[in-house]
Amino acid sequence: MIELSLKQYSIKEIGDIIDSDDKICLAFGLLDKVQRGRTFLEEYVKKAERPIYGINTGFGSLCDVEISHDQLGQLQENLVKSHACGIGDEVRPEIVRYMLLLKILGLSKGNSGIRLETIQMLIDLYNHKITPVVFDQGSLGASGDLAPLAHLSLPLIGLGEVWFDGLRIDSKLALEQCGLKAISLDSKEGLALLNGTQFMSAHGTYMLYHLEHWLAQGDKVAALSLDAYDGRPEPFDDAVHAVRPHNGQRETAATMRSLLEGSEWINQEKKHVQDPYSFRCIPQVHGASKDAIAHIASVFETEINSVTDNPTLIPEEDKIISAGNFHGQPLAINLDYLCIALAELASISERRTYKLIGGQRGLPAYLVANPGLNSGLMIAQYTAASIVSQNKQLCSPASVDTIDSSNGQEDHVSMGANAATKALRVFENYQKVMGIEMLSAAQAADLREGNSSKDLMHFLQAFRKEVAFIQDDRVLHYDMEKSKDFLA
Numbered sequence: 001m002i003e004l005s006l007k008q009y010s011i012k013e014i015g016d017i018i019d020s021d022d023k024i025c026l027a028f029g030l031l032d033k034v035q036r037g038r039t040f041l042e043e044y045v046k047k048a049e050r051p052i053y054g055i056n057t058g059f060g061s062l063c064d065v066e067i068s069h070d071q072l073g074q075l076q077e078n079l080v081k082s083h084a085c086g087i088g089d090e091v092r093p094e095i096v097r098y099m100l101l102l103k104i105l106g107l108s109k110g111n112s113g114i115r116l117e118t119i120q121m122l123i124d125l126y127n128h129k130i131t132p133v134v135f136d137q138g139s140l141g142a143s144g145d146l147a148p149l150a151h152l153s154l155p156l157i158g159l160g161e162v163w164f165d166g167l168r169i170d171s172k173l174a175l176e177q178c179g180l181k182a183i184s185l186d187s188k189e190g191l192a193l194l195n196g197t198q199f200m201s202a203h204g205t206y207m208l209y210h211l212e213h214w215l216a217q218g219d220k221v222a223a224l225s226l227d228a229y230d231g232r233p234e235p236f237d238d239a240v241h242a243v244r245p246h247n248g249q250r251e252t253a254a255t256m257r258s259l260l261e262g263s264e265w266i267n268q269e270k271k272h273v274q275d276p277y278s279f280r281c282i283p284q285v286h287g288a289s290k291d292a293i294a295h296i297a298s299v300f301e302t303e304i305n306s307v308t309d310n311p312t313l314i315p316e317e318d319k320i321i322s323a324g325n326f327h328g329q330p331l332a333i334n335l336d337y338l339c340i341a342l343a344e345l346a347s348i349s350e351r352r353t354y355k356l357i358g359g360q361r362g363l364p365a366y367l368v369a370n371p372g373l374n375s376g377l378m379i380a381q382y383t384a385a386s387i388v389s390q391n392k393q394l395c396s397p398a399s400v401d402t403i404d405s406s407n408g409q410e411d412h413v414s415m416g417a418n419a420a421t422k423a424l425r426v427f428e429n430y431q432k433v434m435g436i437e438m439l440s441a442a443q444a445a446d447l448r449e450g451n452s453s454k455d456l457m458h459f460l461q462a463f464r465k466e467v468a469f470i471q472d473d474r475v476l477h478y479d480m481e482k483s484k485d486f487l488a
Contacts, residue, residue, distance in 0.1 A: 003027045004105065008305045011297055015209030018097055023127040026108055026119070033110030034119055040315040041113035041188060053311055053322040055113075055188045076190030077157055083150035083194055084160065086135030091148070091199075093131045093163050098202035099152055100126045102304055103193070110315065111307040112192040121156045121183055128178040133161040133168060134199075140405060141328035141416030144308065145199030148417070153193040158182030188311075195309035200331040203420035204300045207338065207427050211293060214431065217487045218345055219252060219286060220459055221438045223259035225352045226266075226279045227452045228444035230361045233257075233266050235280045248287030248294070256282060263453040272361070278351035285348045292341040296334045303331060332399035332416030335423045342426045343391040346433040350384040353433075356440045357381055367443040367470070374473045377440055380480060384436045387429045394422045394429075435484030438463065443470055462486075 002017055005027040017024065026034070041055075051057045051066045056075075091099075104122050107114045125132070132155050138147030154160025155171035159182075164174040175182060185193075234240075236257050241250040260266045274280060311322040357377045359365035368376025398419035404411050442463050451457055466486045467479050 001025055004030060004108065006030060006033075008301075009105065011205050011208045011301055011304070012212070014098070014101065014205055014304060017101060018094070018209075024101070024104070024123060026104075026123070030108040030110075031116065034108055034114060034116055036315060037110035037113050037313050038115050041313060041320070044313075044318070044320055045187065052320055055191075055311070055320075072187040073184055076185035076187065079190035079194060080150050080153050080157060080185070081159065083146050084154055086138040086147040086151050088135050088137030091134040091136050095202050095206050096131050096134050096152065097126065098206050099134065099148070099198045100131075102198045102201055102205065103149070103152065103196065105304065106196055106198065106306070106308055107192060109307050111313045112309050113188045113313050114192050115186060115189065117183060118156065118185070118189050118193075121180075124178070124180055125155060125162075128174075128180070129164065130155060130171070130174045130178065130180075131163040132171070133163065136417075136421050139199055139417035140403070140410070140413035141197070141200055141332055141419070142326070142413035143406075143410055144195040144197055144310075144326035145328070145417055146194050148199040149194045149196060152198075153190070156183055156193070157185065191311075192309045195326045197303060197308045197326060197328050197331055197416070200328050200335065200416040200420045201300060201303050203424055204296070204331060204335055204338070205304060207423060208293065208297050208300060211427075214434070214487075215286075215290060215293070215345075216255075218349070218434055219255045219282075220259060220456070221349070221434055221441060221487070222279075222282050222286065222352065223256055224445060224452065224456050224459065225356060225437060225441040226256070226275075226282070227260060227263050227456060228265075228441050228448060229275070229279060229352075229356055229363075230265060230268075230270065230272075230448075231275045231279045232270055232272075233260065235275070236260070236283065241283060246287055246291060248290030249283045250287070252287045252290065253283040259455055260453055261455075263456065264450040265448065265452055268450075276351070276355055278348050278355060282348070285344060289341040289345050292337055296338050296341070299330055299334045328414035328416030329399065332414035332419045335416060335419035336395075336397040336399045338423045339391075339395045339397075339419070339426045342423070342430045343388075343395050346391055346426075346430040347388050349430075349433050349437045350381070350388045353377075353381050353384055353437045353440045356437075356444045363444055363447055367440060367447060368473070369471065376470065376473070377443065377476070380436050380439060380476050383480070384433045387433050391426050391429050394426050398422060431484055431488065432480070435480055435487055438487055439467065439476075439479055439483045442467070 002022045002024045006029045132152045134151045139145040158172045162171045162174045236253045241253045308325045365371040366376030366378045368374040398415040401415045467482045
């Protein structure tokens with residue numbers, strides 16, 4: 001059992017909790033905060049002389065419609081039902097679990113007015129692996145991720161569908177099988193559940209957590225490509241990077257030196273004076289993306305430790321403030337930035353593949369015997385090129401767009417949810433392109449006499465246990481899929 005506490009969580013810690021498969025609970029400090037927040041809300045409403053947005057009023061442009069006390073629970077349930085307007089593809093269940101965990105953390109700060117039984121219901125869904133069916137279209141990323149979070153919340157009141165034990169079933173049935181009962185919402189709770197940035201932040205946190213692995217794999221594949229291409233070592237000399245000391249650049253150069261240490265190929269005499277940019281500028285390009293990703297991670301770590309619903313309770317100052325912490329602009333801009341950072345990693349990877357198959361530096365055209373009779377990796381590069389081109393289209397920023405909604409009350413939106421789903425597609429594309437580069441680099445390396453470094457030869461040998469050398473033409477779809485899976 002993992003006890004969630006008052007601490008500030010890193011992206012790695014969130015990902016590790018998800019990966020651990022352990023159950024979660026709230027530490028006493030958070031339980032106390034939740035209870036104090038709820039007590040404060042109830043007392044504040046009793047003494048308030050004017051309506052309080054979302055607690056005893058309608059929502060959005062209906063904020064001036066006052067709701068009677070005996071209808072406050074119905075108001076919140078109606079909110080969840082009416083806002084469950086998601087459509088499109090299903091969000092992958094793993095990301096929905098990120099949404100649940102981040103929603104629990106956000107509501108546990110004591111600034112949302114949620115009841116203990118309501119947050120416990122979210123914890124029960126997480127612990128029993130009852131994963132709500134959520135759709136990837138419907139959020140403007142401004143009043144929070146309203147539609148996706150409504151679908152996330154439907155099972156609390158016995159509505160909607162969930163994934164449970166590998167089946168997509170009615171939520172009420174899943175609750176029954178786990179000995180759970182749907183709850184009735186009370187004042188403000190529907191709004192607390194739906195306002196928030198957990199669709200955007202879950203996508204970003206999921207990608208950033210897994211990127212640590214993929215960035216390391218990207219450097220390793222690039223090093224094998226460079227060595228198989230008979231590249232030069234000088235561009236990775238630390239003296240070059242010390243005079244332009246961007247963190248990611250210098251770190252990447254050091255990684256390349258380490259990966260290439262002891263290689264017969266890197267140290268042999270070269271006939272060429274310099275390499276193309278896609279090899280020579282690996283530290284600068286990979287490093288720039290790493291620095292961008294480090295910045296993006298800092299923004300997301302602030303977000304996942306924040307309160308993003310509305311109105312915000314400030315018990316210590318006896319205030320309930322209707323403001324805009326649900327607005328996704330910080331995430332939207334940085335998700336667009338993530339698209340660019342990942343697209344560039346894929347772009348330079350495809351360029352290295354293009355050079356490897358070009359019949360240069362003692363390598364046969366398309367990295368296959370008898371080119372002409374065999375086409376080898378010719379069309380694998382086409383595939384990488386098409387994916388890289390799609391990435392360029394996906395890099396058109398979502399965050400510069402806005403559409404007036406809710407009768408003009410919500411007149412500037414972030415479109416961060418669209419930025420999130422775009423970024424996820426670019427991330428998946430990056431993995432595919434890197435798999436194709438790995439296939440090409442391994443083929444080129446096996447066509448050379450001698451050996452690369454010990455690290456890279458071990459890498460190559462492990463790859464060959466999954467993907468055989470291409471002697472003659474065969475259906476490469478399966479090899480490309482295996483290559484991507486190997487890197488994963």
